[in-house]
Amino acid sequence: MDQPSNQAIIIQQGHWTPLESTRFFHATDGAAADFPTVVKLKADEEFLHVSFVCEKDTYVEQNFYVEHNQPLYNQEVFEVFIAPGTADPDQYLELEINPNNAIWVGQISNPSRGDQSGISAEMVEPSNSKILHSAKKGKKSWSGTLSIPWTLISAEKATQYRINFYRIVSTQSQTQKDWKCNVDNCAFLCWNSTMSGKKPAFHRPRRFGLLTILEK
Template identity: 30%
Template sequence: MQSGSWPIAALTSLASAADLNVPACPATATASFNQAIPDLAPCPQTTVDLCYTSTALNLVFTAYGETNFYFDPSQTTNGDIWAYEVMEAFIYKGTDNPQTYFEYEVSPNNVTYNAFIFNPSRTRAAGTPFDHAFVSNPFGDGFKVTTALDKPNNKWISTSSIPLALFNAENPKGTNWRMNFFRTVTGPTTYPDQQLCGWKNTNAMNFHITPFFGTVAFV
């Protein structure tokens, strides 16, 4: 049965069971976290505000408690920005534990990483395939991102828009997805070591464990 033909009671049940119910814009829902992965140590407060239109998923990442705003200014789109400070969203349309999903990252200097991840073990297990299919022209494809650094208030904010056509998901109301959100924290005195922070704890120093993705309903 297609989601568009589900009875209202079934859609209500799926939404009520979700970790996050995302409304149509301009209303938003917020995923908030302040714990490290996997030890649950204190981590700087991070929020992700989400909403959708008929054609886009909009995300506003806010990194509080920032002291370093640490990035490599030489890096460009789809570079290894994950080695420095970034905020991230892992996104999958569906309700199972995905083997392929979209990874979106943004750094304090407004550089993005955009790739479909092939992770058939679902845990990035040693000795198993793990690969990336990059979106090579995200801005030409309709992605949008604007990042502002608020150094006096120790925070940075990235406002992003991701085309829903990437997931064959125009007009997503009534659909259910799996997602997780992360932040990496480092600086000139600690690099390359990072503190890993997340919305749903993966119980390992590894973001790519899909059974721990949260559940998200578009309502």
């Protein structure tokens, strides 16, 4: 099973809405992954709320980053990339959370939209971001919530956004606390696959899905 060509979700303000499928897809080729990921969204006046459950995570205890804005993406994370409007964005918010409830926040500049190098990040101090977050480890799973202020995403609230969700899953046991994910020891998964070829890549905003928010 390969990913549908364009993922989209419509939510009504004030109501939790799940993504249609719990399947995420490999970043490289869009093939369905066997790591169920349950994501629900809710919008209110102040926040975009994201609830997630990352299932089938055998090695969830082997994540060792505990401080905010460390390179969390070197181990297991759940990520949200989002920008206002419907065009392919060259600037967007990147937000990561790991099983230890550490977060990474950056405003990304990607002038080539992933076609070339030149991606840069302006880090956001989590304590100033007003993001609300939680994470909890389970038995071979972990879950969490993110409440993202609209003001952090853009100056004005929109009704449509380009968005993608990602998950890095460890696929083998690690003996060193400073281990780093790669194609041999992790799966790189997307809600809307970035179709990046041999090397996994998340920063391909032309492949972001579409979020539409209906007012009450």
